[in-house]
Amino acid sequence: MRLIQRTLGSDLSSSSRDFLAIEGLAPNDLRALLDRAERLLPAAVGDAAAEERLRGRVVANIFFEDSTRTRVSFEIAAKRLGASVVNLGASGSSASKGETLVDTARNIEAMGVDAVVVRTSISGGAALVAQHLACPVINAGDGRHEHPTQALLDALALRLRLGELAGRRVAIVGDIANSRVARSTTHALVALGAHVVVVGPPALVPVGFEQLARGAGSISITHDLDSIIGEIDAIMMLRVQMERAAASGIAPDYRSAYGLTEARRRALRKGVPILHPGPVNRGVEIDDAVADDVGDSLILAQVSCGVAARMAVLLRALDR
Ligand code: NCD
Secondary structure, three states: OHHHHHHHOOOOOOOOOOEOOOOOOOHHHHHHHHHHHHHHHHHHOOOOOOOOOOOOOEEEEEEOOOOOHHHHHHHHHHHHOOOEEEEEEOOOOHHHHOOOHHHHHHHHHHOOOOEEEEEEOOOOHHHHHHHHOOOOEEEEEEOOOEOHHHHHHHHHHHHHHHOOOOOOEEEEEOOOOOOHHHHHHHHHHHHOOOEEEEEOOHHHOOOOHHHHOOOOOEEEEEOOHHHHHHHOOEEEEOOOOOOOOOOOOOOOOHHHHHOEOHHHHHHOOOOOOEEOOOOOOEOOOEOHHHHOOOOOEOHHHHHHHHHHHHHHHHHHHHOO
16 A cells, blocks of 8 residues: 555655765764664674564665675665665666666665665765655765765774764865765764864865864864874775766875875874775775774774664664
Protein backbone atom coordinates (compact mmCIF):
# COMPACT_ATOMS: atom_id res chain seq x y z
CA MET A 1 0.00 0.00 0.00
CA ARG A 2 2.80 2.35 0.95
CA LEU A 3 4.46 1.63 -2.38
CA ILE A 4 1.23 2.18 -4.34
CA GLN A 5 0.72 5.50 -2.59
CA ARG A 6 4.28 6.47 -3.39
CA THR A 7 3.86 5.50 -7.04
CA LEU A 8 0.67 7.52 -7.25
CA GLY A 9 2.55 10.45 -5.85
CA SER A 10 0.36 10.92 -2.81
CA ASP A 11 3.32 11.18 -0.49
CA LEU A 12 6.18 13.10 -1.99
CA SER A 13 7.32 14.73 1.22
CA SER A 14 10.93 14.31 2.20
CA SER A 15 11.25 11.78 5.01
CA SER A 16 12.41 12.89 8.45
CA ARG A 17 14.60 9.80 8.32
CA ASP A 18 16.65 11.22 5.47
CA PHE A 19 20.29 11.90 6.27
CA LEU A 20 21.34 14.65 3.90
CA ALA A 21 23.69 17.00 5.71
CA ILE A 22 25.46 17.71 8.99
CA GLU A 23 24.65 21.41 8.71
CA GLY A 24 21.48 21.93 10.70
CA LEU A 25 21.67 18.60 12.54
CA ALA A 26 21.05 19.09 16.26
CA PRO A 27 24.18 18.42 18.35
CA ASN A 28 22.22 15.87 20.41
CA ASP A 29 21.25 14.01 17.26
CA LEU A 30 24.89 14.03 16.20
CA ARG A 31 26.06 12.77 19.59
CA ALA A 32 23.42 10.03 19.59
CA LEU A 33 24.61 8.84 16.18
CA LEU A 34 28.22 8.83 17.34
CA ASP A 35 27.34 6.94 20.53
CA ARG A 36 25.40 4.37 18.55
CA ALA A 37 28.22 4.02 16.00
CA GLU A 38 30.71 3.52 18.81
CA ARG A 39 28.59 0.74 20.31
CA LEU A 40 28.30 -0.87 16.86
CA LEU A 41 32.03 -0.74 16.11
CA PRO A 42 32.87 -4.33 17.22
CA ALA A 43 30.04 -5.68 15.04
CA ALA A 44 31.03 -3.35 12.19
CA VAL A 45 34.51 -4.85 11.96
CA GLY A 46 33.37 -8.43 12.50
CA ASP A 47 34.62 -8.83 16.08
CA ALA A 48 31.08 -9.37 17.38
CA ALA A 49 27.84 -10.54 15.84
CA ALA A 50 25.49 -7.72 14.88
CA GLU A 51 21.82 -7.89 15.72
CA GLU A 52 20.19 -8.22 12.29
CA ARG A 53 17.62 -5.51 12.85
CA LEU A 54 17.22 -4.80 9.14
CA ARG A 55 16.58 -8.37 8.03
CA GLY A 56 14.22 -8.41 5.05
CA ARG A 57 14.90 -4.80 4.12
CA VAL A 58 16.47 -3.71 0.83
CA VAL A 59 18.93 -0.83 0.52
CA ALA A 60 19.82 0.59 -2.91
CA ASN A 61 23.22 2.20 -3.43
CA ILE A 62 22.97 4.63 -6.37
CA PHE A 63 26.53 5.80 -6.96
CA PHE A 64 26.84 8.15 -9.93
CA GLU A 65 30.37 9.12 -8.91
CA ASP A 66 33.21 6.69 -8.30
CA SER A 67 33.78 5.42 -4.79
CA THR A 68 35.70 2.69 -3.00
CA ARG A 69 35.34 3.19 0.76
CA THR A 70 31.92 4.79 0.93
CA ARG A 71 30.11 2.39 -1.39
CA VAL A 72 31.64 -0.76 0.03
CA SER A 73 31.17 0.34 3.62
CA PHE A 74 27.50 1.18 3.06
CA GLU A 75 27.13 -2.30 1.61
CA ILE A 76 28.93 -3.99 4.48
CA ALA A 77 27.00 -1.89 7.02
CA ALA A 78 23.66 -2.89 5.51
CA LYS A 79 24.64 -6.56 5.28
CA ARG A 80 25.93 -6.68 8.86
CA LEU A 81 22.43 -5.51 9.88
CA GLY A 82 20.80 -8.25 7.81
CA ALA A 83 19.58 -6.08 4.90
CA SER A 84 20.03 -6.90 1.22
CA VAL A 85 21.83 -4.43 -1.03
CA VAL A 86 21.55 -3.54 -4.69
CA ASN A 87 24.27 -1.44 -6.31
CA LEU A 88 23.86 0.83 -9.30
CA GLY A 89 26.60 2.91 -10.92
CA ALA A 90 26.48 5.47 -13.71
CA SER A 91 28.21 3.15 -16.14
CA GLY A 92 26.14 0.05 -16.73
CA SER A 93 22.89 1.87 -15.91
CA SER A 94 20.60 3.98 -18.08
CA ALA A 95 22.34 7.10 -16.74
CA SER A 96 24.67 6.49 -19.68
CA LYS A 97 21.62 6.94 -21.94
CA GLY A 98 20.79 10.27 -20.33
CA GLU A 99 18.31 9.20 -17.66
CA THR A 100 18.37 11.69 -14.79
CA LEU A 101 19.37 10.94 -11.22
CA VAL A 102 15.85 11.66 -9.97
CA ASP A 103 14.22 9.42 -12.60
CA THR A 104 16.68 6.67 -11.78
CA ALA A 105 15.99 6.93 -8.05
CA ARG A 106 12.20 7.02 -8.55
CA ASN A 107 12.35 3.87 -10.66
CA ILE A 108 14.47 2.06 -8.10
CA GLU A 109 12.07 3.14 -5.35
CA ALA A 110 9.11 1.86 -7.39
CA MET A 111 10.65 -1.61 -7.09
CA GLY A 112 10.02 -1.40 -3.36
CA VAL A 113 13.42 -0.64 -1.86
CA ASP A 114 13.39 0.60 1.72
CA ALA A 115 16.17 3.20 1.53
CA VAL A 116 18.30 4.84 -1.15
CA VAL A 117 21.93 5.85 -0.67
CA VAL A 118 23.01 8.45 -3.23
CA ARG A 119 26.35 9.69 -4.46
CA THR A 120 26.31 12.33 -7.17
CA SER A 121 28.47 15.10 -8.60
CA ILE A 122 25.49 17.46 -8.27
CA SER A 123 25.79 19.71 -5.18
CA GLY A 124 22.35 19.45 -3.57
CA GLY A 125 21.61 16.29 -5.58
CA ALA A 126 20.81 14.13 -2.55
CA ALA A 127 18.22 16.62 -1.28
CA LEU A 128 16.74 16.79 -4.76
CA VAL A 129 16.30 13.02 -4.79
CA ALA A 130 14.81 13.13 -1.29
CA GLN A 131 12.17 15.62 -2.44
CA HIS A 132 10.93 13.07 -4.94
CA LEU A 133 11.11 9.89 -2.86
CA ALA A 134 9.04 8.74 0.09
CA CYS A 135 11.65 6.30 1.39
CA PRO A 136 14.63 7.57 3.40
CA VAL A 137 17.48 9.00 1.34
CA ILE A 138 21.05 9.04 2.62
CA ASN A 139 23.66 11.36 1.15
CA ALA A 140 26.89 9.53 0.34
CA GLY A 141 28.52 12.69 -1.05
CA ASP A 142 26.91 15.30 -3.31
CA GLY A 143 29.31 17.38 -5.38
CA ARG A 144 31.05 20.03 -3.31
CA HIS A 145 28.20 20.18 -0.80
CA GLU A 146 28.25 17.56 1.97
CA HIS A 147 29.37 14.06 2.86
CA PRO A 148 27.64 13.61 6.21
CA THR A 149 28.58 9.99 6.95
CA GLN A 150 32.24 10.89 6.36
CA ALA A 151 31.89 13.57 9.03
CA LEU A 152 30.46 11.01 11.44
CA LEU A 153 33.30 8.61 10.89
CA ASP A 154 35.90 11.37 11.20
CA ALA A 155 34.37 12.57 14.46
CA LEU A 156 34.16 9.00 15.75
CA ALA A 157 37.78 8.18 14.89
CA LEU A 158 38.89 11.42 16.55
CA ARG A 159 36.73 10.89 19.62
CA LEU A 160 38.07 7.37 20.11
CA ARG A 161 41.60 8.76 19.99
CA LEU A 162 41.25 12.09 21.81
CA GLY A 163 38.19 11.62 24.00
CA GLU A 164 35.91 14.65 24.30
CA LEU A 165 36.37 16.94 21.28
CA ALA A 166 35.17 20.18 22.88
CA GLY A 167 38.05 22.65 23.00
CA ARG A 168 40.30 20.61 20.71
CA ARG A 169 42.03 22.31 17.77
CA VAL A 170 41.72 20.34 14.54
CA ALA A 171 43.41 21.45 11.30
CA ILE A 172 41.77 20.55 7.98
CA VAL A 173 44.31 21.09 5.24
CA GLY A 174 44.12 21.36 1.46
CA ASP A 175 41.44 21.82 -1.16
CA ILE A 176 38.73 23.20 1.10
CA ALA A 177 36.79 24.83 -1.74
CA ASN A 178 36.09 21.62 -3.61
CA SER A 179 35.75 19.33 -0.61
CA ARG A 180 32.41 18.12 0.70
CA VAL A 181 34.38 16.36 3.45
CA ALA A 182 35.78 19.68 4.68
CA ARG A 183 32.29 21.17 4.90
CA SER A 184 30.63 18.23 6.64
CA THR A 185 33.47 17.47 9.02
CA THR A 186 33.83 21.14 9.94
CA HIS A 187 30.11 21.34 10.76
CA ALA A 188 30.36 18.22 12.90
CA LEU A 189 33.46 19.29 14.80
CA VAL A 190 32.11 22.78 15.46
CA ALA A 191 28.82 21.30 16.70
CA LEU A 192 30.85 19.16 19.10
CA GLY A 193 32.66 22.23 20.39
CA ALA A 194 36.00 21.87 18.60
CA HIS A 195 37.96 24.68 16.98
CA VAL A 196 38.64 23.99 13.29
CA VAL A 197 41.57 25.67 11.55
CA VAL A 198 41.12 25.43 7.80
CA VAL A 199 44.38 25.65 5.91
CA GLY A 200 45.02 25.91 2.20
CA PRO A 201 46.13 28.10 -0.67
CA PRO A 202 43.97 31.24 -1.00
CA ALA A 203 42.41 29.94 -4.24
CA LEU A 204 41.23 26.78 -2.48
CA VAL A 205 39.77 28.30 0.71
CA PRO A 206 36.38 29.98 0.18
CA VAL A 207 36.20 33.56 1.42
CA GLY A 208 33.98 33.69 4.53
CA PHE A 209 34.30 29.96 5.31
CA GLU A 210 34.70 30.82 9.01
CA GLN A 211 31.15 32.18 8.99
CA LEU A 212 29.83 28.62 8.59
CA ALA A 213 30.45 28.10 12.30
CA ARG A 214 27.25 27.21 14.16
CA GLY A 215 27.45 25.72 17.60
CA ALA A 216 29.83 25.63 20.49
CA GLY A 217 33.05 25.55 18.46
CA SER A 218 34.58 27.94 15.96
CA ILE A 219 36.46 28.17 12.66
CA SER A 220 39.52 30.14 11.65
CA ILE A 221 41.44 30.30 8.38
CA THR A 222 45.13 30.40 7.65
CA HIS A 223 47.15 30.02 4.47
CA ASP A 224 50.32 29.21 6.39
CA LEU A 225 50.43 25.59 7.57
CA ASP A 226 53.77 25.99 9.31
CA SER A 227 52.41 28.78 11.50
CA ILE A 228 49.93 26.42 13.23
CA ILE A 229 51.56 23.01 12.87
CA GLY A 230 52.87 22.91 16.44
CA GLU A 231 49.61 24.08 18.05
CA ILE A 232 47.02 21.55 16.94
CA ASP A 233 45.53 18.41 18.49
CA ALA A 234 44.76 16.63 15.18
CA ILE A 235 45.38 17.16 11.48
CA MET A 236 43.26 16.05 8.54
CA MET A 237 44.76 16.18 5.06
CA LEU A 238 42.43 16.42 2.07
CA ARG A 239 42.87 15.11 -1.43
CA VAL A 240 43.32 17.76 -4.08
CA GLN A 241 40.08 17.29 -6.07
CA MET A 242 41.50 17.14 -9.59
CA GLU A 243 38.11 16.23 -11.07
CA ARG A 244 36.42 19.31 -9.58
CA ALA A 245 39.23 21.79 -10.08
CA ALA A 246 40.43 20.77 -13.51
CA ALA A 247 41.12 24.34 -14.53
CA SER A 248 43.15 25.33 -11.49
CA GLY A 249 45.24 22.16 -11.41
CA ILE A 250 47.77 21.88 -8.61
CA ALA A 251 50.80 24.04 -8.34
CA PRO A 252 54.10 22.18 -8.53
CA ASP A 253 54.98 23.55 -5.10
CA TYR A 254 51.74 22.31 -3.44
CA ARG A 255 53.58 19.64 -1.47
CA SER A 256 56.23 22.00 -0.18
CA ALA A 257 53.61 24.51 1.01
CA TYR A 258 50.75 22.25 2.14
CA GLY A 259 51.90 18.63 2.09
CA LEU A 260 52.28 16.68 5.32
CA THR A 261 55.93 15.87 4.77
CA GLU A 262 58.11 14.03 7.25
CA ALA A 263 59.65 17.35 8.31
CA ARG A 264 56.21 18.80 9.11
CA ARG A 265 55.20 15.66 10.86
CA ARG A 266 58.18 16.15 13.21
CA ALA A 267 56.86 19.64 13.95
CA LEU A 268 53.54 18.23 15.19
CA ARG A 269 53.15 17.74 18.92
CA LYS A 270 53.90 14.15 19.94
CA GLY A 271 51.07 11.71 19.23
CA VAL A 272 48.91 14.10 17.19
CA PRO A 273 46.59 11.92 15.08
CA ILE A 274 46.74 12.22 11.29
CA LEU A 275 43.57 11.74 9.23
CA HIS A 276 42.75 11.58 5.53
CA PRO A 277 39.38 10.57 4.04
CA GLY A 278 41.01 8.75 1.11
CA PRO A 279 41.71 8.29 -1.69
CA VAL A 280 45.24 9.47 -0.91
CA ASN A 281 47.43 11.23 -3.48
CA ARG A 282 50.69 9.90 -2.06
CA GLY A 283 53.55 12.37 -2.34
CA VAL A 284 51.17 15.30 -2.94
CA GLU A 285 49.14 16.09 0.19
CA ILE A 286 50.82 13.46 2.36
CA ASP A 287 54.10 11.57 2.21
CA ASP A 288 54.18 7.78 2.24
CA ALA A 289 55.89 7.37 5.59
CA VAL A 290 53.40 9.71 7.27
CA ALA A 291 50.31 8.08 5.75
CA ASP A 292 51.57 4.65 6.77
CA ASP A 293 52.65 5.54 10.32
CA VAL A 294 51.16 2.81 12.46
CA GLY A 295 51.09 4.91 15.60
CA ASP A 296 49.59 8.22 14.55
CA SER A 297 47.90 7.67 11.18
CA LEU A 298 44.17 7.07 11.71
CA ILE A 299 43.50 6.56 8.01
CA LEU A 300 42.51 2.90 8.29
CA ALA A 301 40.81 3.44 11.65
CA GLN A 302 38.64 6.00 9.87
CA VAL A 303 37.64 3.34 7.36
CA SER A 304 36.65 0.93 10.13
CA CYS A 305 34.66 3.68 11.85
CA GLY A 306 32.94 4.29 8.52
CA VAL A 307 31.16 0.93 8.63
CA ALA A 308 29.93 1.63 12.17
CA ALA A 309 28.83 5.17 11.28
CA ARG A 310 26.85 3.88 8.29
CA MET A 311 25.25 1.15 10.39
CA ALA A 312 24.10 3.86 12.82
CA VAL A 313 22.70 5.97 9.96
CA LEU A 314 20.92 2.99 8.36
CA LEU A 315 19.33 2.10 11.71
CA ARG A 316 18.20 5.71 12.16
CA ALA A 317 16.67 5.56 8.70
CA LEU A 318 15.06 2.15 8.87
CA ASP A 319 14.75 0.69 12.35
CA ARG A 320 11.15 0.80 13.50
C1 NCD B 1 35.94 11.62 -0.30
C2 NCD B 1 34.81 11.98 -1.24
O1 NCD B 1 34.45 11.21 -2.12
O2 NCD B 1 34.28 13.04 -1.02
N1 NCD B 1 36.25 10.27 -0.24
C3 NCD B 1 35.53 9.47 0.57
O3 NCD B 1 34.32 9.39 0.50
N2 NCD B 1 36.22 8.78 1.48
C4 NCD B 1 37.12 12.46 -0.47
C5 NCD B 1 37.75 12.58 -1.83
O4 NCD B 1 37.25 12.12 -2.83
O5 NCD B 1 38.81 13.17 -1.86
